[in-house]
Amino acid sequence: MFQQTPPELGNQFDDDSVLRSYLNRVLPDEVRGEIEPDLRTMGELAGGELYDLCLEDRLNEPVLINWDAWGERVDRIQVTEVWRRAERIAAEHGLIATAYDQRHGPLSRVHQFALAYLFTPSNDMYSCPLAMTDGATRILLDSGNQELIDRAVPHLTSRDPAQFWTAGQWMTELTGGSDVGLSETVATQDAEGRWRLSGRKWFTSAITSQMALTLGRPVGNGPGGRGLALFYVNTRDEDGRPNHLRVERLKDKLGTRKLPTAELTLEETPAELVMEAANGVRNITPLLNITRLWNSVTAISYMRRGLALAEDYARKRVAFGATLAEKPLHAETMAEQEAEFMAAFHFTFAVVELMGRVEAGTGDETDAQLLRLLTPIVKLLTGKQAMAVVSEVIESFGGAGYVEDTGLPALLRDAQVLPIWEGTTNVLALDTLRALHKVGGLEVFTDRMDALAAPIREPGLAGIARSARTAVNHAERWLFQAMDLGQPAVERGARHFAITLGRAMEAALLAHHAQWSLDHEQDSRAWAAAMRFARHGVDQIVDAIPGEPKME
Ligand code: MFK
DSSP states (O other), X not given: OOOOOOOOOOOTTTTXXXXXXXXXXXSOHHHHHHHHHHHHHHHHHHHTHHHHHHHHTTTOOOEEEEEOTTSOEEEEEEOOHHHHHHHHHHHXXXXXXXXXXXXXXXXXXXXXXXXXXXHGGGTTTTHHHHHHHHHHHHHHHHHTOHHHHHHHHHHHTOSOTTTOOOEEEEOBBTTXXXXXXGOOOEEEEOTTSOEEEEEEEEEESOTTOSEEEEEEEETTOOSTGGGOEEEEEESBOTTSSBSSEEEEEEOOOSSOTTSOOEEEEEEEEEEEESSOSSOHHHHHHHHHHHHXXXXXXXXXXXXXXXXXXXXXXXXXXXXXXXXXXXXXXXXXXXXXXXXXXXXXXXXXXXXXXXXXXXXXXXXXXXXXXXXXXXXXXXXXXXXXXXXXXXXXXHHHTGGGGGOGGGSHHHHHHHHTTTTTTTSOHHHXXXXXXXXXXXXXXXXXXXXXXXXXHTTOOSXXXXXXHHHHHHHHHHHHHHHHHHHHHOHHHHHHTHHHHHHHHHHHHHHHHHHHHHHHHHHHHOOOHHHHHHHHHHHHOSOOOOOOOTTOOOOO
């Protein structure tokens, strides 16, 4: 009787020609020699033991235990087996420490995010607390608050699982996850001058963390994000009990179900100011910019995982007399997905490089401006690409992709969070406009595109770089026209504008890498991907049509 062989994963570093070719280009030989063994170990774990564990542990979910047997309120979260393993691995492999040890200077971020990219699709979203831990570390280090730095940073960046802490980020309230300035949490000072927070936090991931950064409004402050202040909270008291807070329930979410996301009530929770007693939204944005980059790394890692499984399956699955891999239409469909993934990969890691240079102090003002401008764009675009690619991956398995115990549906459900949390597509499209205003226009962007195009000699690739540049010119013209029409016209087109910039940058980066790969590896795969990506469409600008009727 026929028995289908399931898809399997090999070492996820060795099997990933996109990652390896990229590292060949950006890392000096001695750095690559030092980093590669680390990545290979992570690739082995991710494609082997951890992947198997994720499948075995598929039905387990975290449990909130509010009361102990003797009636004491404990609000303990029992996490899954994968999470317990992931916590150890994260510390031991320096998923946070690598970025802050700065062993490889500006390339430390490439090292860290390459590890995160390999680890994430096999850790049941443990990367969420890691992302927030990374962001909190950055904020504390830049805050100048030496007491908090000394207390928390050695734990957040520890490689010892017994010492390692994660950090939560409690921003979302019932009033909204996007319009954070509406937050209602009140900050008061008690008789000893200690700050205490009272309010409800409506969506807090991950509630297992030892500390959190959160926002509260000091009494007497005005409305909006300026009236909020950024606070540090120890989630547990010295006896391990919840620190004047209640974990009301865990969220019943569409995906990321292994990640304990909770509703909290803060009951005069002791808190410490991280910086000033105002401008909380502005002061927490460095954290958001880091978690947004983690979001993109997660997006490309999910695309890669889906494609790795689909490719293996296509070599095994026989239909209509041949393997799926040999079927021209199947192969072309998957090649188009691979092209989207490759473009998203190069975009994400280009922003990782920028972050590395800015943090290490080796970048210039242009790098800082590009980092600010590209962060919302890369987050919004890769989140959308992940959904589209993972959906095609599911379809490529036929009915098997729709069946839970293959583990495949969870990929799609988890990917759906990527365009939502850390700023929805529309919020980030508007942030792109805000960033553009801050950096003073598109010059930094177009200069970078021109620099990417300069070494390209292969005529097809040069054509791709040129048409990407033309798309950016179109986007710029649209923006000026929309500004003449007024703010609503600008906002209406912001999504198409941001996506066009993003796809143009992806096309330029992919074409640039393709030329390098032709020259140095005699490999034409990135070239083929660039052609497919460009055919899929870069320019998404919709010009205003005079007299066009309204929908409403
Ligand atoms: C595994 C993958 C990793 C994922 C981890 C996920 C776990 C986390 C779960 C969550 O916590 S999800 C919650 C995430 N929440 C958001 O992402 C909030 C989305 N909303 C926004 O981003 C809004 O744009 C924002 C709250 C920032 C708007 O608020 P306001 O009060 O209208 O802000 P405003 O006045 O525009 O900006 C205030 C200041 O911050 C301005 O600076 P100035 O005061 O100097 O003028 C802005 O320029 C600055 N700013 C805003 N966004 C910035 C920024 N600066 C740098 N970078 C940014 N992104």
